[in-house]
Amino acid sequence: MSNQIQWVNALSTNASLEKAIDEVVTKIQAKLTTQADIGIVFISSAFASDYPRLMPILLEKFPLPCVIGCGGGGIIGMKNDYQPKEVEGNPALSLTVASLPDVEITPFYVKTQDFPDLDSAPDEWWNMIGVSMEKQPNFILLSDSFSTKINELLEGLDFAYPGTIKVGGLASASTMGVGSGLFYFNGQESDRYFFSEGTVGVALNGNIMVESIVAQGCRPIGNIFQVTQGERNIIVEMTDNAGNTDNPLKLLRKLIADLSPEDQELAQYALFIGIARDEFKLQLKAGDFLIRNLVGVDPKYGAIAVGDRIRPGQRIRFHLRDAKASADDLETLLTNYCNDKSDSRSSVGALMFSCMGRGEGLYGKPNFDSQLFLDYVTDIPIAGFFCNGEIGQVGGNTFLHGYTSVFGIFSQP
Numbered sequence: 001m002s003n004q005i006q007w008v009n010a011l012s013t014n015a016s017l018e019k020a021i022d023e024v025v026t027k028i029q030a031k032l033t034t035q036a037d038i039g040i041v042f043i044s045s046a047f048a049s050d051y052p053r054l055m056p057i058l059l060e061k062f063p064l065p066c067v068i069g070c071g072g073g074g075i076i077g078m079k080n081d082y083q084p085k086e087v088e089g090n091p092a093l094s095l096t097v098a099s100l101p102d103v104e105i106t107p108f109y110v111k112t113q114d115f116p117d118l119d120s121a122p123d124e125w126w127n128m129i130g131v132s133m134e135k136q137p138n139f140i141l142l143s144d145s146f147s148t149k150i151n152e153l154l155e156g157l158d159f160a161y162p163g164t165i166k167v168g169g170l171a172s173a174s175t176m177g178v179g180s181g182l183f184y185f186n187g188q189e190s191d192r193y194f195f196s197e198g199t200v201g202v203a204l205n206g207n208i209m210v211e212s213i214v215a216q217g218c219r220p221i222g223n224i225f226q227v228t229q230g231e232r233n234i235i236v237e238m239t240d241n242a243g244n245t246d247n248p249l250k251l252l253r254k255l256i257a258d259l260s261p262e263d264q265e266l267a268q269y270a271l272f273i274g275i276a277r278d279e280f281k282l283q284l285k286a287g288d289f290l291i292r293n294l295v296g297v298d299p300k301y302g303a304i305a306v307g308d309r310i311r312p313g314q315r316i317r318f319h320l321r322d323a324k325a326s327a328d329d330l331e332t333l334l335t336n337y338c339n340d341k342s343d344s345r346s347s348v349g350a351l352m353f354s355c356m357g358r359g360e361g362l363y364g365k366p367n368f369d370s371q372l373f374l375d376y377v378t379d380i381p382i383a384g385f386f387c388n389g390e391i392g393q394v395g396g397n398t399f400l401h402g403y404t405s406v407f408g409i410f411s412q413p
Helices: 017-031 045-061 122-129 150-160 248-257 261-266 323-340 359-363 368-376
Strands: 006-012 038-044 067-072 074-078 084-088 093-099 103-110 138-143 166-170 182-185 199-206 209-215 225-231 234-239 271-276 289-298 303-306 315-320 346-355 382-387 390-394 397-401 405-412
Touching: 006 017, 006 074, 006 346, 006 382, 017 045, 017 093, 038 045, 038 074, 038 382, 045 067, 045 182, 067 138, 067 199, 067 382, 074 093, 074 346, 084 359, 084 368, 084 382, 093 346, 093 382, 103 122, 103 182, 122 150, 138 150, 150 166, 150 397, 166 346, 166 382, 166 405, 182 199, 209 323, 209 390, 234 248, 248 303, 271 303, 289 315, 323 359, 323 368, 346 368, 346 390, 359 368, 368 382, 390 405
Parallel strands: 038 067, 138 166, 346 382
Antiparallel strands: 006 093, 038 093, 067 182, 074 084, 074 382, 103 199, 138 199, 166 390, 209 405, 225 234, 225 315, 234 303, 271 289, 271 315, 289 303, 346 405, 390 397
16 A cells, blocks of 8 residues: 555664664665655663764765654664564664655754743644644654753643643653753754754654553552642542541551551552542543652641642542552553554554663563563554653643653554
8 A cells, every 4th residue: 555654663782873873774774665754763871972973874874854862761672573672771772764654744843932821822832833733633752851841841732732642751861960862853954953952843643543551650559539628739638438538647547557568568668649630530440540759748737748739629549659560550551452442443653651760670671561562562663762751641631750651652544
């Protein structure tokens, strides 16, 4: 079919930038049978001193019409046609190239000073990005960790493009003191392809479907509570499912007392709070809670502080996080995705944005999340990087996450 999407990835672990680029370009050109429309590149922070050289060399060897990318403390790509590889802390270059017939690709590079005011009309955001809501675009976003007001950007994009998918991550480094890198080419000659601030991205619309899975790596404990009194990020009072109202610390202590000894120990250092994002959903399940840090407690008043805004009426549930919880959470979400997936569409590729706190350090073995993903969503290439924060949607809104793996799945409708 002339309008068939092609999505190809190649990974190199060569410590020479030139040789790594040669390797991925050769592999991709051997597989790609038509014209490329976009490139997505992830490069290890082990190459940080070479960041300014990456794009000129790549574009000379492989003249792509559009490229976005970033540096990462760990890089994800395909070891071969069937096996993914997560390279943590060592040199790696992952290049994904896609031919996207009948897909409109709108690349953009924005800085914080470019953002419209949050009370601006949607068309000011459309003008900044370069595409209107009528086209229902979905987004890949790669952002600097420090200079970009990423939450403001996500809130603005959700306002201007409601109901569309946004996935991505914050550029990272494997060692302290190494700057992050963003890479951008929109098809026009420029003297700058490398940036250390802002956000690069693409909006995709037309003959492509984008879906996301956000695996926050936690399992729920106890029952669901409802906040009855609170202000900003402080919960002062809440009610359990039996109608008992008390301060949250007292209710939490009662919950922990009923846990197994193993979970009681885990709760001492890996306790989180999940906030239900859908106020009207009756049966809440995995993926319906936005996981946030439990920032602190006030023993005098029994209040607890949460790493996000909270308001009376919201439902919350406490969660624990460990390797098993992360694995179980991802497997549950993948099972649900496969059960809900229509046979009429064909997945062509995936991007993975995983927290620096996951990977081999969490699971004790390599390639865990990427391999589990491909066990369920089979026969497609996956690429990505380990992030300083992951961008994905929960309950219809886009958030910056931590300890999370976000997957963007691209399909031909």
